[in-house]
Amino acid sequence: MVASDSPFVVQMQDIVKMFPGVRALDHVNFELKPGELRSLVGKNGAGKSTLMNVLAGIYQPEEGKIYVNGQLIHPMTTERARQLGIAFVHQHSQLVPALSIAENIFLGNPLTGGSGFMAWKRLNDEARKRLNTLGLEIDVERKVEDLTVAEKQIIEIAKALFANAHTIILDEATAPLPKDEVNMLFDFVRRQSQQGVAFVYISHYIEEVFELCEVVTVMRDGQIVGDYKVANLDQAELIRLISGTRVEQFHRESRNGSGKTVLEIHGLNRPGFYQDIDLVIHEGEVLGLTGLEGCGKANLARGLYCLEPLGKGQVVLNGKPYHPDEPEAALDAGVAYLPRDRHGMGIVGMRPVGENVTFSILKRLTSRFGLLDTGRERKHILSFVEKLGIKTPSVNQPVEFLSGGNQQKVVFAKLVSAEPRVLFLDEPTQGVDVQAKVEIMKIIDQLSRQGVSSVIVSEEIREMLDVCDRILVMYNGAIVAEFKVGDPNFAAEKILMAVEGEREAL
Amino acid sequence: MNNRKRIVWILNNLIWFLLLLVVLLFALLSDRFFMPMNLTNILLHSTVLGILVVGQSFVLITGNFDLSSESTLGLSALLGAWLILPKGAPTFGGGLLLSPYIGIVAILLIGLAIGWFNGFLITRLKMNNFIVTLAMLLMVRGVMMPITAGNTMARLPDEFKFLGAASFGPIPVAVIAMVIAFAVGYIILQFRPFGRSLYAVGGSPDAALAAGIDPDRRIRQAYLISGVLAAVAGLMLAGRSGVIVQNMGKGDIFEVMAACVIGGISLNGGRGSMFGAFGGVLLLSTINSGLSLLRISTFWIEIASGLIILIAMLIDSQKIRYISSQVVPLTKLEKKPSAEAVSGD
Numbered sequence: 001m002v003a004s005d006s007p008f009v010v011q012m013q014d015i016v017k018m019f020p021g022v023r024a025l026d027h028v029n030f031e032l033k034p035g036e037l038r039s040l041v042g043k044n045g046a047g048k049s050t051l052m053n054v055l056a057g058i059y060q061p062e063e064g065k066i067y068v069n070g071q072l073i074h075p076m077t078t079e080r081a082r083q084l085g086i087a088f089v090h091q092h093s094q095l096v097p098a099l100s101i102a103e104n105i106f107l108g109n110p111l112t113g114g115s116g117f118m119a120w121k122r123l124n125d126e127a128r129k130r131l132n133t134l135g136l137e138i139d140v141e142r143k144v145e146d147l148t149v150a151e152k153q154i155i156e157i158a159k160a161l162f163a164n165a166h167t168i169i170l171d172e173a174t175a176p177l178p179k180d181e182v183n184m185l186f187d188f189v190r191r192q193s194q195q196g197v198a199f200v201y202i203s204h205y206i207e208e209v210f211e212l213c214e215v216v217t218v219m220r221d222g223q224i225v226g227d228y229k230v231a232n233l234d235q236a237e238l239i240r241l242i243s244g245t246r247v248e249q250f251h252r253e254s255r256n257g258s259g260k261t262v263l264e265i266h267g268l269n270r271p272g273f274y275q276d277i278d279l280v281i282h283e284g285e286v287l288g289l290t291g292l293e294g295c296g297k298a299n300l301a302r303g304l305y306c307l308e309p310l311g312k313g314q315v316v317l318n319g320k321p322y323h324p325d326e327p328e329a330a331l332d333a334g335v336a337y338l339p340r341d342r343h344g345m346g347i348v349g350m351r352p353v354g355e356n357v358t359f360s361i362l363k364r365l366t367s368r369f370g371l372l373d374t375g376r377e378r379k380h381i382l383s384f385v386e387k388l389g390i391k392t393p394s395v396n397q398p399v400e401f402l403s404g405g406n407q408q409k410v411v412f413a414k415l416v417s418a419e420p421r422v423l424f425l426d427e428p429t430q431g432v433d434v435q436a437k438v439e440i441m442k443i444i445d446q447l448s449r450q451g452v453s454s455v456i457v458s459e460e461i462r463e464m465l466d467v468c469d470r471i472l473v474m475y476n477g478a479i480v481a482e483f484k485v486g487d488p489n490f491a492a493e494k495i496l497m498a499v500e501g502e503r504e505a506l
Numbered sequence: 507m508n509n510r511k512r513i514v515w516i517l518n519n520l521i522w523f524l525l526l527l528v529v530l531l532f533a534l535l536s537d538r539f540f541m542p543m544n545l546t547n548i549l550l551h552s553t554v555l556g557i558l559v560v561g562q563s564f565v566l567i568t569g570n571f572d573l574s575s576e577s578t579l580g581l582s583a584l585l586g587a588w589l590i591l592p593k594g595a596p597t598f599g600g601g602l603l604l605s606p607y608i609g610i611v612a613i614l615l616i617g618l619a620i621g622w623f624n625g626f627l628i629t630r631l632k633m634n635n636f637i638v639t640l641a642m643l644l645m646v647r648g649v650m651m652p653i654t655a656g657n658t659m660a661r662l663p664d665e666f667k668f669l670g671a672a673s674f675g676p677i678p679v680a681v682i683a684m685v686i687a688f689a690v691g692y693i694i695l696q697f698r699p700f701g702r703s704l705y706a707v708g709g710s711p712d713a714a715l716a717a718g719i720d721p722d723r724r725i726r727q728a729y730l731i732s733g734v735l736a737a738v739a740g741l742m743l744a745g746r747s748g749v750i751v752q753n754m755g756k757g758d759i760f761e762v763m764a765a766c767v768i769g770g771i772s773l774n775g776g777r778g779s780m781f782g783a784f785g786g787v788l789l790l791s792t793i794n795s796g797l798s799l800l801r802i803s804t805f806w807i808e809i810a811s812g813l814i815i816l817i818a819m820l821i822d823s824q825k826i827r828y829i830s831s832q833v834v835p836l837t838k839l840e841k842k843p844s845a846e847a848v849s850g851d
Contacts, residue, residue, distance in 0.1 A: 328718040348709035360717040362699030
């Protein structure tokens, strides 16, 4: 590394990056000091990943200069970026899953002790020693595939540090991590930044920005909106800066509908997951179900949609016993489920938007000889694309090419097509931008007006407060608290306390 | 934008342009190529391959393989004939002398049985589809040997030979059967809920499950279709050659896979159409026939087939790259609907 007088470890000046027809980066300036914890936020397509890809040498900019430690680097390539100490930790782990932590750390540089054979003991000892210097006490013989997402990111950061990285770009996982994992990751990142390592944290979750970083850089439409001290900002203000327009925080007019019972659960037990669940869902009600990761809330929703064993107990839907044996039967009975893992379970990415909307109702769109009535199908698809405001160049576009928010709306269109009575929505707003979140809330509200009940299974308590009539908290497999809209207790702090298992909150 | 659509359309239908090119090339090189005899021959020789490809396509679209279909073809035809032919030379049947129609029904049932067993092992016992059907490929072929002690069965009855050898005027029944098989396959994949759900299963089994489609059931059904069509192909091949030999259909699976792949059916599941697969079958048969017309030795034919597969794969990978590089990011789309843009995010 070249010593220099520059106070910045990284300096990007007037960066312009063109993609056919679009200025993806429009004269962007970006600077980073050693040991800084910087958050980079913006909507999908705002240019944050593009900017970091330019810094890491993955994209070549049309104009602009990049300085590292005061030295002009041209051109920046991935190879040079690595040599100069810039590391990019991607959302999806770049580690080899089938190998141990120690093997991954020494990947491409195996310790053979001169014998030509793997020196396992030395490898493990050396890996342990190196991780210890970073304050990590980890069983290095564990396979990477058994690690949690946060642990993998920590190992990747550690690997970069062993290669003398001083600037680490961290692309946040699209799926929210459980709280304890986030804490573990953030603790580690903070400690490293105190040692002088600079971090750029590309984030979708505003709460995490406030927790981790001191300064947040907001991007919009390929330009920097500004750098802001987190201490001087509140969440609403940051959302406004990201979206550029004042997004009305969606507040639902609360109405409990007819009060008619739709789904009733009595004494439902699944040992190891949940016990003694009693639950009533009313027509048109929006019910929130929250709790820590592993409290049983997601298992309950998946169980009711036959993706997991439901356990023993009484379940009544519209006055009739509800015992489906597979998702198809659940769907026919009037229950639909929006999976948390959109890419794995929600969409069939390679297939067109249109097909994704009608996959679950193909049987209902047939006419003579059991053949699909493609005219009716098309009408159905177009009406939903319009109703839900799905932005796509064509219904023949593969869904994987849409933005996260639009993908999620396609999943909603698919569910609503089946005309369900009760919708289970597992983290419905995850990985979508702020505006799409509001639109999804509006969809839930509209459904409620039509008498469709929704159960939102989520850890995003602030979002749930905006839309739910009632929020139930689960702790260790039991429903421990109920909060109704209008109650003085219907507030984030009280609910959070219940989530953490503090009984005084009730 | 229009230009882009045209390119994508051409890329999606490239198989037919390739076919046209190959036909023109052979027509230039050989004046016998366009003779009706030769054209009928090309079609006739593509029939067995075509029927196998229809069945295989269903399985491939679900994201699975059926390597066993060439052996299913052999065993079903052999057992069907065994039921109806007398003992001893030159027929080498079982001496049961059942009606040929029962023999034909038996052939179809054997195809279904093998398909069912494949599906059972793969979906109920969760065994790897490649390995299961590879094992079946070997086992089913092996079972053929002791039944006739390795002898060739001859003197098949006319009912048995109808599908493979009869013709309506100048048009062979086999060609009609193949065209019907592709047409029905096309209709099922495009317009039947069952066929459409296969794409979801192949694209993402978990998403299919969450959408109320049982992926395992669909996979079992696809194997049944593949099994029964392999049996139909067996009856057809037996009829065409007039005899049943131990190694009938042996090695065909490579051509089947090649035709599917050239025709745009993805080996990863979720992509492809019957129309394309039909083009793949015609292209392979045309190349085979054209090269032999030019009296080029068989090893060149094999090299050419391999080369065609590589070219088809190359085009396919470049096509996917082209299409995904042309994606218009939607945030930009709102403002400038005409922009042909690529997003980095």
